[in-house]
Amino acid sequence: MLRSSLSIAITLCLYLSAVSQQTNKEISFTNYRRGSDTTQVHWLLAHGKTFENNHPDSAVYYYSKATSLALSLKNVQLFISCMQQHIELLNNQAKFEDALNLAQQHIAMADQLKNARVQMLAYNEAANEYEYLGNYEPATEYYLKSLTLAAKIGDKKWQQRINNNLGSVFLALKDYATGYTYSSRACQMAREDRDTETVANCLVNMSVAELNQKKYSQALQHLDEAENVGYRIKDMTLVADALSDKGLVYLTSHDLNAAAASYQKQKTIAEQYDLPYEKMYSLFQLAMVEKEKGDYKNANSFASHAIAIGEKVGTADELMEMYDSMSVIKQRLSDYKSALYYKNRYIAIDDSLLNQRVQTNIHNLNIQYRTAQKDKQIAEQNLRIEKNKAAIERKNTWILVSLAGIIVLLLIWVLSMRSYRHKQKLYQQQLITMQKQHEVDTLKTTMLAKEEERNRIAREMHDDIGSALTTILYLSDDLKTQNQPTALTADRIASTASSVVDKMNEIIWSMNPDYDTLNDLIAYTRQHCAEFLGDHGLEYDLEVPDRMDDLTLSGEQRRNIYLVVKEALHNIVKHASATRVNIHFRIDNNSLAISIHDNGKGFTQTSSFGNGLKNMRHRIETIGGDFHIINDKGTTIELNCPLNTKLA
Numbered sequence: 001m002l003r004s005s006l007s008i009a010i011t012l013c014l015y016l017s018a019v020s021q022q023t024n025k026e027i028s029f030t031n032y033r034r035g036s037d038t039t040q041v042h043w044l045l046a047h048g049k050t051f052e053n054n055h056p057d058s059a060v061y062y063y064s065k066a067t068s069l070a071l072s073l074k075n076v077q078l079f080i081s082c083m084q085q086h087i088e089l090l091n092n093q094a095k096f097e098d099a100l101n102l103a104q105q106h107i108a109m110a111d112q113l114k115n116a117r118v119q120m121l122a123y124n125e126a127a128n129e130y131e132y133l134g135n136y137e138p139a140t141e142y143y144l145k146s147l148t149l150a151a152k153i154g155d156k157k158w159q160q161r162i163n164n165n166l167g168s169v170f171l172a173l174k175d176y177a178t179g180y181t182y183s184s185r186a187c188q189m190a191r192e193d194r195d196t197e198t199v200a201n202c203l204v205n206m207s208v209a210e211l212n213q214k215k216y217s218q219a220l221q222h223l224d225e226a227e228n229v230g231y232r233i234k235d236m237t238l239v240a241d242a243l244s245d246k247g248l249v250y251l252t253s254h255d256l257n258a259a260a261a262s263y264q265k266q267k268t269i270a271e272q273y274d275l276p277y278e279k280m281y282s283l284f285q286l287a288m289v290e291k292e293k294g295d296y297k298n299a300n301s302f303a304s305h306a307i308a309i310g311e312k313v314g315t316a317d318e319l320m321e322m323y324d325s326m327s328v329i330k331q332r333l334s335d336y337k338s339a340l341y342y343k344n345r346y347i348a349i350d351d352s353l354l355n356q357r358v359q360t361n362i363h364n365l366n367i368q369y370r371t372a373q374k375d376k377q378i379a380e381q382n383l384r385i386e387k388n389k390a391a392i393e394r395k396n397t398w399i400l401v402s403l404a405g406i407i408v409l410l411l412i413w414v415l416s417m418r419s420y421r422h423k424q425k426l427y428q429q430q431l432i433t434m435q436k437q438h439e440v441d442t443l444k445t446t447m448l449a450k451e452e453e454r455n456r457i458a459r460e461m462h463d464d465i466g467s468a469l470t471t472i473l474y475l476s477d478d479l480k481t482q483n484q485p486t487a488l489t490a491d492r493i494a495s496t497a498s499s500v501v502d503k504m505n506e507i508i509w510s511m512n513p514d515y516d517t518l519n520d521l522i523a524y525t526r527q528h529c530a531e532f533l534g535d536h537g538l539e540y541d542l543e544v545p546d547r548m549d550d551l552t553l554s555g556e557q558r559r560n561i562y563l564v565v566k567e568a569l570h571n572i573v574k575h576a577s578a579t580r581v582n583i584h585f586r587i588d589n590n591s592l593a594i595s596i597h598d599n600g601k602g603f604t605q606t607s608s609f610g611n612g613l614k615n616m617r618h619r620i621e622t623i624g625g626d627f628h629i630i631n632d633k634g635t636t637i638e639l640n641c642p643l644n645t646k647l648a
Contacts, residue, residue, distance in 0.1 A: 041066050041078045045085060059089055067109075076115050083109075087125055091132070092237075094276045094313040100129035120149035124162060134317040136169050137448075143169065144440060148433075157195060160186040164202045171208050180209035200229035200238055207245050211252060219249050240266050240278040247285055251292070260289045280309035284322055291325070296332040303329055320349040385427050392420050465503055471496050506562075511555070518551040518592065518643070521558050522585055525565055532566075533581060536573045540581040551587070551643055560619040561594070561641065564627075567612050568596045568637050576600025576635060590643055591625075597636040603629065 048062030063086040070078035083106045090099035103125040110118040127142035143166050150158040167182030187202035203222040210219035223246045230238035247262035263282045270279035287302035303326045310319045323346035330339035395416055399409040472493055509515060509524060522544050533540045553561070565583070572578055578600030586593050613629065616637075620627040625641030 037069065037073050038075065038078065041070050041073070041075070041082070044069070045081060048085070056089060056093060060086070063089065071109050071112070074113060076113065076118055079109070079113065080118060080121055083122070083125070087129075091128075092275065094315075096129055096132040096313075096315075100126065100133065103129050116149050116153050117155070120146050120153070120155070120158060123149070124158070124165070127165065131165070131169060131172070132315075134172075134315070136172055137444075140166070140169055140444070148437075156189065157193060157198070160189045160193070160195065160198050161201075163189075164198065164205055167202075167205045171205060174212075176209040176212045180206055180213075183209070196229055197233055197235065197238075200226040200233075200235075200242075204238070204241050204245060207249070211245070211249050216249050216253050220246060223249070236269055236273045237275060237278065240269050240275055240282075243269070244278070244281055244285070247282075247289075251285070251289060254292075256289050256292055260286060263289065276309055276313055277315070280306050280313060280315075280318070283309070284318070284325075287329070288325065291329060296329050299329050300326075300333060316349055320346055323349065385424065388420060388423065392416060465500055469500065472500075513555060516553055516555055516558060518545075518553060518585075521553060521562060525562060525583075528562075528566060529569065529581075529583065532569055532573070538573065538579060538581055540583065543582075543584045543586075545585060545587050551592075553592075553643065554623075557623045557641060560623050561592075561639070564616045564619050564639060565594065565596065567616050571612060572596075572598045572600065572635075576602075578634065587643075588640075591640055592643055593638070593640045595636055595638045597634060599634045601634075603631045603635045 044062045044066035048059040048066065051059040051062065063082060067079065067082040067086065070082050083102070087099050087102055087106075090096075090102065103122060106122040107119070107126060110122040123142045123146035127139045127146060130136070130139035130142065143162055147159065147162045147166070150162055163186035164183050167179045167186065170176075170179035170182060173179075183202045183205035187199055187206065190198035190202060203226040207219040207222045207226070210216075210222070223242045227239055227242035227246075230236065230242060243262050243266040247259045247266065250256070250259035250262060263285045267279060267282035267286070269275070270282060283302045283306035287299045287306060290296070290299035290302060303322060307319070307322050307326060310322055323342045327339045327342040327346060330336070330342060395413060399406070399413045402409050476493065515521075515524070522542075526542055529540055529542060569581070572581060576598050578598035580599050582595075582597045584595045584597075617627040620639050620641060623641050625639055628638045630636040630638065
């Protein structure tokens with residue numbers, strides 16, 4: 001009975017509190033409606049500011065109302081203040097997805113206002129959120145759009161900031177030289193304009209590049225300056241970033257006590273000013289310091305807290321790194337079940353990030369399409385310029401012929417020339433702008449191609465070499481726990497290490513463009529046949545064309561053909577019960593035909609020999625070739641692919 005009465009009382013209190021808050025809000029809105037529209041916007045912003053720490057949802061409500069009112073008034077300065085305060089609140093709460101959605105809404109609103117400055121700021125906001133989320137391709141695209149508008153309106157201050165933002169993108173892509181160039185250029189411009197805040201942010205980026213170039217004293221000097229500026233302008237996020245990078249400098253230079261002090265200081269500031277991302281990073285780095293000291297128990301405690309915050313914030317790149325490190329820590333603590341759990345979480349995020357390549361390829365095709373469209377526009381612009389020149393020349397000829405009206409025609413000619421020069425200058429400026437954009441798009445396409453090649457190599461390293469090294473690690477652990485090391489375990493370690501070396505040699509060979517010829521492919525294949533078939537006691541014949549000096553293959557063709565031949569030989573040894581293998585290379589109508597025949601027991605649809613056929617067929621079709629299998633007196637695999645150069 002007492003418990004029931006207490007429940008009713010609590011419910012009544014909550015109801016009265018809600019009614020009171022709603023009444024106060026209605027009274028507040030009644031008060032602000034009495035002022036002018038501009039005053040109302042300022043009132044909403046100030047009122048929202050008071051709710052940021054204790055009631056952030058109420059702050060969001062007031063900021064949204066202020067933004068809508070500023071947009072209806074078409075007051076550019078007020079609209080800018082509204083959207084900046086709103087997004088800053090979401091970023092401080094580490095709600096980057098919400099901030100990105102809001103930035104996209106601001107872009108649409110900016111397009112309604114048709115104001116270049118508002119559009120520039122909205123594009124920069126969207127780029128910032130993409131960068132926080134680790135999506136660097138759209139971040140670069142929006143930064144370039146924002147930089148173009150900043151140059152158009154002649155705003156040097158924002159050109160500095162956006163150049164520094166581009167520097168941070170290149171640093172995230174580990175292109176430290178380019179990132180340092182952008183940030184140092186922006187820093188110099190900001191120093192000339194005495195923009196202290198931009199200088200400090202540039203110094204943080206420059207220190208990251210200097211750290212990776214092992215310029216530790218120079219990096220610490222820049223970070224000290226950035227930290228002091230952060231305290232002076234009361235930007236605690238800047239202070240936390242500077243402390244974080246200082247800790248990384250100390251950790252890299254193995255000054256573990258100094259690193260721990262910097263991260264503890266960063267953690268204190270993050271807790272004091274409610275900066276969840278900074279707190280997560282400081283806890284994770286403290287875990288790394290304890291790991292370096294060999295105190296895996298403390299490392300486990302710090303890492304657990306960091307992962308809890310990271311899972312709430314939802315930062316994929318940081319979570320992937322934390323899961324991987326936590327797996328190692330759990331293994332050192334002999335908690336192998338937890339180590340496997342975190343390793344699987346790491347692989348799951350890694351796979352999800354790899355799936356984004358499909359979207360990247362689509363975006364790459366879109367860039368190529370826009371590049372072609374801009375080329376067409378440039379050609380049409382040049383044609384219009386030539387037509388204008390011809391028209392002016394006709395006018396000049398008519399002026400010379402018409403002697404009777406020379407004075408009047410002379411005035412017309414002068415005015416026409418001035419108009420023409422003005423138009424020509426505008427056309428030339430537009431032409432230069434489109435050419436620069438074309439160069440940027442071409443550079444982005446090249447960067448994407450290189451990124452895809454790096455991702456392919458990373459997949460092979462992750463799937464094959466990573467698996468083999470993990471096997472060696474666990475076999476080594478088995479040796480440590482055995483009283484008498486067994487020859488079988490040692491042989492397995494040696495065999496696995498040998499396979500790692502072979503795989504590394506294959507990757508290096510596939511990456512080297514000096515081997516992009518049919519002759520090199522056959523030589524490498526012959527070597528593999530001799531070693532592999534010889535080790536398994538099989539005889540083989542390898543027939544090659546008489547002339548093939550002028551025949552070239554792309555790196556992808558060479559790699560896929562070799563892997564298919566290798567897989568076919570593996571299946572013969574494992575499943576065919578053969579004693580002899582015939583391999584025949586021939587050239588037919590500017591294409592390479594290869595047949596692999598064994599005298600084994602043949603192939604059936606239910607045999608395990610067919611398990612790798614789907615992958616082999618996919619590799620050949622990827623390079624534009626055909627793949628067939630014939631079951632007659634053994635098994636024959638035939639593949640055909642086009643060549644880049646005809647036989648001379």
